[in-house]
Amino acid sequence: MLKRLRPTSWINNIPAYVPGTSKDTIMKRFGISDPIKLASNENPLGPSPEAIKAIESSKRITHLYPDPDALDLRKAAAAFFGCTPEHIIAGNGSDEIIDFACRAFIEPGDEVIIPETTFSYYRIASLACGAKAVMTDMKDHAIDIDDIEAHLSEKTKAVFIANPNNPTGTCLDSKQILLLADRIPEHVLLVIDEAYAAFVRSQAFKSAVNLVHVHDNIVTIHTLSKSHGLAGLRVGFGIAGSSIMESLYRIKPPFNVNLLALKAGQAALYDLDFLKQTLETTWNGLDYLYAEATRLGLQFVPSQTNFVLINIGTGAEKVYEELLKRGIITRYMASYGLDDYIRVSIGLPSENQAFIKHLEEIL
Numbered sequence: 001m002l003k004r005l006r007p008t009s010w011i012n013n014i015p016a017y018v019p020g021t022s023k024d025t026i027m028k029r030f031g032i033s034d035p036i037k038l039a040s041n042e043n044p045l046g047p048s049p050e051a052i053k054a055i056e057s058s059k060r061i062t063h064l065y066p067d068p069d070a071l072d073l074r075k076a077a078a079a080f081f082g083c084t085p086e087h088i089i090a091g092n093g094s095d096e097i098i099d100f101a102c103r104a105f106i107e108p109g110d111e112v113i114i115p116e117t118t119f120s121y122y123r124i125a126s127l128a129c130g131a132k133a134v135m136t137d138m139k140d141h142a143i144d145i146d147d148i149e150a151h152l153s154e155k156t157k158a159v160f161i162a163n164p165n166n167p168t169g170t171c172l173d174s175k176q177i178l179l180l181a182d183r184i185p186e187h188v189l190l191v192i193d194e195a196y197a198a199f200v201r202s203q204a205f206k207s208a209v210n211l212v213h214v215h216d217n218i219v220t221i222h223t224l225s226k227s228h229g230l231a232g233l234r235v236g237f238g239i240a241g242s243s244i245m246e247s248l249y250r251i252k253p254p255f256n257v258n259l260l261a262l263k264a265g266q267a268a269l270y271d272l273d274f275l276k277q278t279l280e281t282t283w284n285g286l287d288y289l290y291a292e293a294t295r296l297g298l299q300f301v302p303s304q305t306n307f308v309l310i311n312i313g314t315g316a317e318k319v320y321e322e323l324l325k326r327g328i329i330t331r332y333m334a335s336y337g338l339d340d341y342i343r344v345s346i347g348l349p350s351e352n353q354a355f356i357k358h359l360e361e362i363l
């Protein structure tokens, strides 16, 4: 009998990642010339101008391989995140760091604890390594650290949390993070994803970067996709103590961050003016959406990120579809078990206003 090529026995259990609908799709589907995309938590200001300059000045050397160590980028990241370059690994987006963490530590049969309503790639990357995903309950849209502790077992190998969390926008305060870090046994990897940390306004939040020197089993994850406007270039980081770092570096492809991403990422990290503008735009936009949602009688989940979950009620899917037809792309949240909600990324003031205008007309 002919033997057929088979993928791993667990690969068919992996749910597909569902990205935000692209502008291109909506342009083609509805013939709309300039849709507004508020679906993927991208930076509405575009890339940092310093990053654009860096791309311009290095585009003629793209026939050369990039620095495999990403040293200048890591130095800039170390200055930004408050650690040393030896404790940083750079990735082709933070997705790649999530992948490294799973591939370096997870074996088939291991259990990985993941909160029920969070970034879907944790599950995909864990299942790809043959793990069993153990989902934990949310409490008022926030990650419930007691439920995480309750699900720890002999088989647990990793715990993922996003702080602040996507798609709920909530964050755990520094006391809860310390508690969680203390409750996770040392042989279990604790991944703390801070993709949205730059946007946090809560005084009770603190980055977990300093914890990597206290707990050998913690890796924090960071990205330039949101706060620094480089989603299309793909620049992310992992920060951890020496033993985790050593394992992650063993599986890193040699030239995983491309040359333009290295240069632009480095420039963007030093461009603090752009970051300031980004935060102002985001926070003003959030306050505007809160006020308008309240005026329209809609509930929302107060957010520490650059997006907000809005409770539209039973007709949420229809409202989402109707917004799409009008060229406003948001995210319908049924795939996260939030059938009544849409998630809206903060845009430019004119984009936020257009969203509210159309939403009001549709409701």
Ligand SMILES: Cc1ncc(COP(=O)(O)O)c(C=O)c1O
Residues within 6 Å of the ligand: 040, 041, 092, 093, 094, 095, 096, 119, 162, 165, 166, 193, 195, 196, 222, 223, 224, 225, 231, 234, 235, 236
């Ligand atoms: C919580 C979280 N982590 C990581 C990522 C991945 O970001 P990137 O791969 O663009 O760095 C995202 C993207 O939406 C996210 O929401």
